[in-house]
Amino acid sequence: MIPRHLLIGVIVLLAISLTMGVYVWRMRGHVVETQPMATNSKPVTPPVSGPTEQVTLYVADDDPGILRAQSFRIPLPEGRQQRAFELLRALLGIYLDKGSPHQLSAGSEVRDVYLVDPGIAVIDLNSAFANGHRSGVLVEELTVASLVQTLAANVPGLVRVKILVDGEERDTLAGHADLMNFYDVAAVGQMASQLQAAQ
Amino acid sequence: MTTPHRRRLGARVSAVILALTVWVCGSFVSGSSTDEKRISIYSTVANYSLSITDRNGQGYVGLLEILDPLGTVRAKASRDRWKIRYNDVESDFATGKTRVRVHGNDFDLTAPFLLEGNRGLIPLSSLTLLLPRILGGPVTYHEASRRLFVGSVGVRFAAQINKTVPPSLVLNFSSPVNPTVATEPGKLRMTFKREPLVPLDTQNLSFDNKIITSAAYLEENGTAEITVNGSAPLFATFSNDGRTITIAPAPHLATQSPNQGVGSSTASPTESPNPNTSGTRRYFAVIDAAHGGDDRGATLDPQLAEKDVTLAFARRLQQELESRGMAAMLLRNNDTNLSQDQRASETNSIRPAIYICLHAAAEGTGVGLYSALLPSGDETRKTFTPWNRAQASYLAASQSAIKILRTEFDSNHVANHSFSASLKPLNNVTVPAIAVEVAPPQIGVSGFNSAEYQQLISASISMALSEARTNLEAAR
Numbered sequence: 235m236i237p238r239h240l241l242i243g244v245i246v247l248l249a250i251s252l253t254m255g256v257y258v259w260r261m262r263g264h265v266v267e268t269q270p271m272a273t274n275s276k277p278v279t280p281p282v283s284g285p286t287e288q289v290t291l292y293v294a295d296d297d298p299g300i301l302r303a304q305s306f307r308i309p310l311p312e313g314r315q316q317r318a319f320e321l322l323r324a325l326l327g328i329y330l331d332k333g334s335p336h337q338l339s340a341g342s343e344v345r346d347v348y349l350v351d352p353g354i355a356v357i358d359l360n361s362a363f364a365n366g367h368r369s370g371v372l373v374e375e376l377t378v379a380s381l382v383q384t385l386a387a388n389v390p391g392l393v394r395v396k397i398l399v400d401g402e403e404r405d406t407l408a409g410h411a412d413l414m415n416f417y418d419v420a421a422v423g424q425m426a427s428q429l430q431a432a433q
Numbered sequence: 434m435t436t437p438h439r440r441r442l443g444a445r446v447s448a449v450i451l452a453l454t455v456w457v458c459g460s461f462v463s464g465s466s467t468d469e470k471r472i473s474i475y476s477t478v479a480n481y482s483l484s485i486t487d488r489n490g491q492g493y494v495g496l497l498e499i500l501d502p503l504g505t506v507r508a509k510a511s512r513d514r515w516k517i518r519y520n521d522v523e524s525d526f527a528t529g530k531t532r533v534r535v536h537g538n539d540f541d542l543t544a545p546f547l548l549e550g551n552r553g554l555i556p557l558s559s560l561t562l563l564l565p566r567i568l569g570g571p572v573t574y575h576e577a578s579r580r581l582f583v584g585s586v587g588v589r590f591a592a593q594i595n596k597t598v599p600p601s602l603v604l605n606f607s608s609p610v611n612p613t614v615a616t617e618p619g620k621l622r623m624t625f626k627r628e629p630l631v632p633l634d635t636q637n638l639s640f641d642n643k644i645i646t647s648a649a650y651l652e653e654n655g656t657a658e659i660t661v662n663g664s665a666p667l668f669a670t671f672s673n674d675g676r677t678i679t680i681a682p683a684p685h686l687a688t689q690s691p692n693q694g695v696g697s698s699t700a701s702p703t704e705s706p707n708p709n710t711s712g713t714r715r716y717f718a719v720i721d722a723a724h725g726g727d728d729r730g731a732t733l734d735p736q737l738a739e740k741d742v743t744l745a746f747a748r749r750l751q752q753e754l755e756s757r758g759m760a761a762m763l764l765r766n767n768d769t770n771l772s773q774d775q776r777a778s779e780t781n782s783i784r785p786a787i788y789i790c791l792h793a794a795a796e797g798t799g800v801g802l803y804s805a806l807l808p809s810g811d812e813t814r815k816t817f818t819p820w821n822r823a824q825a826s827y828l829a830a831s832q833s834a835i836k837i838l839r840t841e842f843d844s845n846h847v848a849n850h851s852f853s854a855s856l857k858p859l860n861n862v863t864v865p866a867i868a869v870e871v872a873p874p875q876i877g878v879s880g881f882n883s884a885e886y887q888q889l890i891s892a893s894i895s896m897a898l899s900e901a902r903t904n905l906e907a908a909r
Contacts, residue, residue: 296796299801369732369739370731370795371794371801371856371868372794372801373794375856394808408731409724411856412857415860416808418808421807421808422806424853425806425852428851428852429852
């Protein structure tokens with residue numbers, strides 16, 4: 235003789251199984267629309283706080299294709315390398331703003347800046363920066379000139395600048411501006427003067 | 434079982450699994466490396482290519498895919514029946530059967546109709562039976578090469594050898610063509626994937642010439658191919674809006690003395706003869722249509738790549754320069770891959786008076802004129818010039834040419850700007866070198882196709898170079 239409470243338990247379990255089966259059968263073929271996770275384009279490292287300093291950023295303007303030296307007050311850390319990184323981050327902040335005169339694609343970031351003596355800076359951009367960059371001689375040269383000249387204006391003793399993408403060498407930024415060679419700061423300075431003279 | 438036995442058995446099983454894995458991977462690689470079978474279809478509406486499915490030793494192709502580019506088509510599958518309506522013609526097929534009904538008339542295919550999913554497959558051998566009934570017009574099918582011509586769309590060509598020094602083979606086509614050109618020693622191969630090229634009466638031509646000896650026409654797997662054989666490296670140039678292809682010995686050979694033996698034609702670029710040799714052609718300008726092949730350049734709009742715009746402008750500029758008596762050569766006259774170093778090396782071996790690299794941008798206005806952005810260096814104490822500073826001695830001449838170009842653009846009311854740019858291969862060129870980036874006209878990117886706009890830009894460059902010619906020639 236099966237005890238009564240065991241019988242009731244089995245019946246309840248069977249009922250649950252049946253209900254679940256019906257539910258699963260009804261759900262078959264239904265596609266659950268999942269929302270893709272929004273890409274977080276914000277930088278991971280926190281912004282630097284503390285006293286601000288006046289710096290000169292070379293800001294590109296696509297129309298009419300010029301480079302403008304503009305003064306900004308931004309908080310800068312003590313270390314030379316960290317300062318260089320914050321300078322470029324501030325510059326990118328301008329380009330990533332809506333209504334920027336020289337738009338960069340969302341997610342563009344400077345991964346790091348390394349200062350190597352004597353007088354060499356290595357800028358490491360992320361792949362979103364290069365892959366999403368508009369293609370063209372003028373727009374690419376404006377970006378490169380803006381990065382190099384901003385560093386040169388604020389980091390004394392800089393002679394040459396190398397640009398990497400995701401830590402690796404890349405032929406061009408977006409099909410035109412050469413990234414295989416080092417940028418000569420003096421030569422870019424002359425180019426920046428030509429771009430400023432166009433104003 | 435003892436432990437050594439087990440180990441031995443385990444090793445054997447591992448070896449068998451490894452061998453099977455290698456075999457499966459090998460067959461996959463060898464299978465994927467074989468060329469996919471394709472059929473090319475040419476019509477007045479579109480030229481396209483479709484893949485072929487093999488069933489029971491027969492080649493099959495999807496009927497819907499054939500008809501879709503040609504007109505309005507609707508298909509409906511129900512169990513073993515498949516109905517298709519092309520414009521006003523209704524056709525009825527039954528899977529596994531050869532009997533079909535088109536526009537109310539029954540006839541038999543050469544092999545059974547197949548229905549896979551909703552895809553109706555018909556045997557290739559029945560195309561000439563079925564398509565005229567559906568399309569209401571004649572079709573010609575080259576069965577061996579799988580090329581199908583709907584109506585009279587064939588592009589004919591004629592070949593003529595010019596026994597000049599150097600000799601040239603001129604191919605005139607009834608419509609513009611844009612083949613892929615490949616060269617190997619003594620051979621130039623032009624592959625026509627999209628053009629409905631039809632053969633000459635004879636498929637092999639022999640020429641009474643020591644440098645360009647013969648040409649052959651071949652059709653295979655949906656493509657047509659013309660191979661020109663010679664005893665020297667050959668070079669193709671396009672003219673007459675793509676209707677004429679001229680094949681001649683490569684430029685550095687063309688500049689050799691006529692008496693020079695062909696054997697010496699394989700000289701390395703450093704041994705290339707002096708272009709000033711009397712009785713040979715000297716190029717005033719080398720025009721480089723930037724990008725090409727796999728490198729599309731900027732996407733100007735979804736249908737328009739920078740590489741195509743630069744080529745169109747390059748051809749127009751060549752015409753403009755030649756009409757003013759300045760011989761110009763295109764580094765690339767078709768959709769081929771050329772590395773930046775190849776572009777520089779070829780230019781340096783030709784030694785023109787100026788190198789002009791053409792680019793196109795999706796935004797901006799007018800034109801940008803660029804000279805090389807050179808890293809600093811001191812050549813005076815060095816025996817060799819670094820490759821990335823090869824332009825150094827010619828930079829002043831390049832910038833002078835840009836000044837004259839700017840004046841010309843100003844007088845033609847074309848907005849312009851100029852500066853140094855880190856743009857390859859400007860740094861590596863050992864003649865005056867400039868890059869021109871053309872922005873779209875006011876109407877937008879579609880304006881790149883406008884003959885007037887191409888003419889305005891090309892004529893301005895040409896006029897300016899005509900003015901700078903004396904100085905550039907003197908520097909050479």
